[in-house]
Amino acid sequence: MEHFNLALVDWSRAQFALTAIYHWFFVPLTLGLSFIVAYMHTLYYKTGDEKWKNMTKFWMKLFGINFAIGVATGIILEFEFGTNWSNYSWIVGDIFGAPLAIEGILAFFLESTFIAVMFFGWDRVSKKFHMLSSWLVAFGSNLSALWILIANGWMQNPVGTRFNPVTVRNEMVNFFDVALSPTAVFKFLHTVSQAYIIGALFVVAVSAWYLLHKRHRAFAKKSILIASVFGLLASVFVAMTGDSSAYDVAHKQPMKLAAMEGLYDGETNASLYAFGFLNSQKDNTNFKGIRLPSMLSIMAFRDASAFVPGVNDLVNGNEEYDILPAETRIEKGRLAIGALAGYKKAREAGDEQLAEQNLKMFEDNYAHFGYGYFKDKQEIVPPVMLPFYSFHIMVGLGLFFILMFAWLLYASIQDKLDKYKWVLHLSVWSILLGYIASELGWIVAEVGRQPWTIQDLLPVGISTSHLSVGSVQTTFFMFLVLFTVLLIAELKIMLTQIKKGPEEGGSHV
Numbered sequence: 001m002e003h004f005n006l007a008l009v010d011w012s013r014a015q016f017a018l019t020a021i022y023h024w025f026f027v028p029l030t031l032g033l034s035f036i037v038a039y040m041h042t043l044y045y046k047t048g049d050e051k052w053k054n055m056t057k058f059w060m061k062l063f064g065i066n067f068a069i070g071v072a073t074g075i076i077l078e079f080e081f082g083t084n085w086s087n088y089s090w091i092v093g094d095i096f097g098a099p100l101a102i103e104g105i106l107a108f109f110l111e112s113t114f115i116a117v118m119f120f121g122w123d124r125v126s127k128k129f130h131m132l133s134s135w136l137v138a139f140g141s142n143l144s145a146l147w148i149l150i151a152n153g154w155m156q157n158p159v160g161t162r163f164n165p166v167t168v169r170n171e172m173v174n175f176f177d178v179a180l181s182p183t184a185v186f187k188f189l190h191t192v193s194q195a196y197i198i199g200a201l202f203v204v205a206v207s208a209w210y211l212l213h214k215r216h217r218a219f220a221k222k223s224i225l226i227a228s229v230f231g232l233l234a235s236v237f238v239a240m241t242g243d244s245s246a247y248d249v250a251h252k253q254p255m256k257l258a259a260m261e262g263l264y265d266g267e268t269n270a271s272l273y274a275f276g277f278l279n280s281q282k283d284n285t286n287f288k289g290i291r292l293p294s295m296l297s298i299m300a301f302r303d304a305s306a307f308v309p310g311v312n313d314l315v316n317g318n319e320e321y322d323i324l325p326a327e328t329r330i331e332k333g334r335l336a337i338g339a340l341a342g343y344k345k346a347r348e349a350g351d352e353q354l355a356e357q358n359l360k361m362f363e364d365n366y367a368h369f370g371y372g373y374f375k376d377k378q379e380i381v382p383p384v385m386l387p388f389y390s391f392h393i394m395v396g397l398g399l400f401f402i403l404m405f406a407w408l409l410y411a412s413i414q415d416k417l418d419k420y421k422w423v424l425h426l427s428v429w430s431i432l433l434g435y436i437a438s439e440l441g442w443i444v445a446e447v448g449r450q451p452w453t454i455q456d457l458l459p460v461g462i463s464t465s466h467l468s469v470g471s472v473q474t475t476f477f478m479f480l481v482l483f484t485v486l487l488i489a490e491l492k493i494m495l496t497q498i499k500k501g502p503e504e505g506g507s508h509v
Contacts (some may be wrong), residue, residue, distance in 0.1 A: 009461045011472040012084045017446075018476065019077045021439060022483040026070030026490070028438055031145060031192055032199015033063045034138035036230060038131075045131040055219060057122075058502035059203065060134075062494060064119060067141075069490045073483060084472065088453050088463035095161050095172045096151050099179070103147035111140030145195075146188050153184030155454050156445075157252045163369075163457075165343050165362060182248050187445075190241035193234050194438055197401055200231030201434040204408065206498055208427035211417060216501055225412040232405035238398055243299065249448075250300035253455060255314050256448035259384045260391040261296055262287050263310040266318060270296035270308040275396075278388055282311070311384065315377050326377035333372025336365035370457045379451060387448040390440040397437040404430060 037059050044052035078100065081089050089096070117125060117133035125133075154160075160177025161170045172178060204227045207220035250257045258264070261273055265284045273296075276289010294304040301308070307321055317325030339362035346355035374380065408427070411417045417424065449455060453463040 005464075005469070006461070007469045008464055008467065008472065011469055011476060012464045012467075013460065015084060015472055015476045015479065016077075016080055018479060018483070019073060019080060020442065020446075022487065023070065023073035023077050024439060024442060025435065025487060026066050026073060027145070028195035028198040028435075029066045029202055030063065030070055030141050031195035032197065032230075032234075033059060033066070033202060034134075034141050034199075035196065036199055036203055036226060037063055038134040038138045039226065039230075041131050041134040045127050051218070051222075054503045055223065056134075058219075058497075059223075060119065061497055062202075062206075064115075065490060065493050065497070067115070069486050072486060076479070084465055084467065085453075085463050086465040088458065090169065091458060091463075092155075092170050092454065095154060095158075095170055095178060098172065098175070099147040099151040099154075103144050107140050107144035107147060109140075111137050111144065114140065142192055145192055149188040149191055150179050150184045152445075153181060153187045154178050155452075156187070156449060157181055157183035157248075158454050158457055159183075163366060165340055165359060166347075168340070182244075183252060186241055186245040186248050190238060190245050191441075193237045193241055194441060196234035197231055197238060198431070198434040198438060200227040200234060200405065201401075201431045203227035204231065205428045205431040208424040209498070210501070212421065212424050212428070219502055221412065221415075221417060224408055224417065228405045228408035228412055231401065232409055235398065235402040235405055239402070242395070242398070246299050247302070250308070253449055254309050255311065255380065255382065256387070256444075257300060258309065258311045258314065259382045259387045259448050260444060261308075262384055262388040263296070263308065264312050266307055266309040266313040266321070268297065268305055268307045269294045270300070270306075272296040272299060273392065275392070278385060284310070311381055315381060326371065326374075326380050329368040329371040330374055330377065332365040332368035333370060333374075335372070336362050336369045337372040339365070367456065370452065370454070370459055370462075373459050373462050374451075382448055382450040387444050390443040390447070394437050394440040394444065397433055397440075400433070401430075401437075 037056060040052055040056040040059065043049075044056055081096075114133040114136040117130065118137050121130040121133060158170070159181050160172060160174040162173050163169075164171050178184070203223050207223040207227070210216045210220040246257070246260075249260075261270075262278045263270065263284070264282050264286055267284070271291035271293050273287055274290040274292050276287050276291075278286050279288060296308055297306040298304050300306065309318065309321065309323055313321070313323050315326050317323050317328065339358045343355050343358035343362060346352075346358055371380070404427070407423065408417075411420065411423070451459050451461070453460045
């Protein structure tokens with residue numbers, strides 16, 4: 001069986017990862033800041049107080065700068081499905097295309113239409129309609145994220161579809177199974193809530209900088225109060241949805257969970273690793289550090305005595321828990337691939353009986369279809385170190401954000417923000433921690449599910465386009481330069497506006 005070009009696969013993955021990482025610098029700030037702006041706009045609408053108008057205009061301006069540059073990277077990201085991943089797009093276009101089409105037609109249309117009203121509607125439309133435009137932009141931005149994350153959730157857990165052996169494509173049979181699968185729902189809720197944290201951290205960072213420089217003090221204190229409430233609620237919700245996501249991963253992607261926890265040999269009463277390090281051993285002596293007894297079993301199966309399979313169980317099999325060896329799944333996958341080819345040849349030859357035999361063999365082994373493309377059982381194991389450390393650092397930062405926002409809320413209510421300069425300095429730099437946690441979350445989600453593009457059905461190596469490695473390398477470095485220039489441009493424009501500050505007026509001092 002012909003194997004895939006690893007150099008092409010690696011460079012295609014690198015280019016897509018580069019685009020996704022840069023795109024995600026802009027998206028979470030758009031999602032989070034949009035609701036903060038809409039809330040401030042509502043306060044202006046209800047009170048008529050000029051200070052709320054000035055606050056709304058200032059944060060709206062920063063939102064607009066970020067939104068404009070984020071659109072550019074998002075368009076390139078979607079084009080890469082056709083340029084670098086055409087095999088994947090062909091096989092799953094009927095499913096994957098639907099959410100992306102809805103995102104473009106409905107969500108992007110909504111936000112792009114009302115963003116003009118939001119920015120240029122001051123004194124041109126009624127105050128109520130203008131305020132509603134801010135909310136529609138916020139909902140449109142988050143609705144856009146919903147459909148993209150539904151598409152990503154389907155890749156992690158392909159439900160609501162069937163494979164058509166005639167067209168060699170996956171076809172949707174139930175739209176609601178795709179849109180409302182637990183994997184998609186948890187992914188959306190967890191992703192947008194951590195984006196809200198970044199929006200809150202951004203407002204806190206800028207406002208803390210003003211307090212440290214004794215500028216716009218009333219503006220900064222009110223902004224921190226609003227952002228700390230928003231951020232605290234988002235941080236708690238992230239923890240809740242993260243737990244639900246981990247439960248879903250345990251059932252749909254057990255290898256990802258094993259990698260997240262560095263678990264090589266499955267255990268009952270499995271411990272959750274709170275803090276520590278992995279070594280080179282590939283067994284349960286691999287971890288050195290602090291364990292929380294039975295917590296992984298509880299998180300994964302809501303049962304302290306439950307068995308959690310490890311990497312070795314999923315590779316070598318475990319008869320006691322009905323886990324097939326990877327070698328068996330590879331054999332069954334090859335049977336499915338061979339039967340699909342036999343079905344096509346039999347149909348072309350007009351041999352209906354042989355075609356039916358091959359079709360039955362294909363359907364009986366379809367659950368293992370993707371495994372047939374691997375030569376060695378170890379190919380199903382992701383790079384464990386990366387998701388392990390990414391997951392645990394992300395969780396640690398999540399706990400930090402809960403404590404930070406809780407303290408800021410308390411200090412805001414008690415008017416004690418000025419008394420703790422070191423906390424204000426920490427708040428300024430906390431935005432970087434927010435982005436680190438967010439990017440680490442995507443590393444856990446995407447590196448943890450390797451080597452799959454579609455879980456158990458389509459490996460990454462089979463998904464690429466038939467391109468030369470050189471062309472992918474060239475576009476990789478072109479995008480690297482382009483995205484870096486865009487990021488630098490945004491930072492420069494943002495910092496210029498922040499240094500300029502909000503308009504004076506109302507009660508700002």
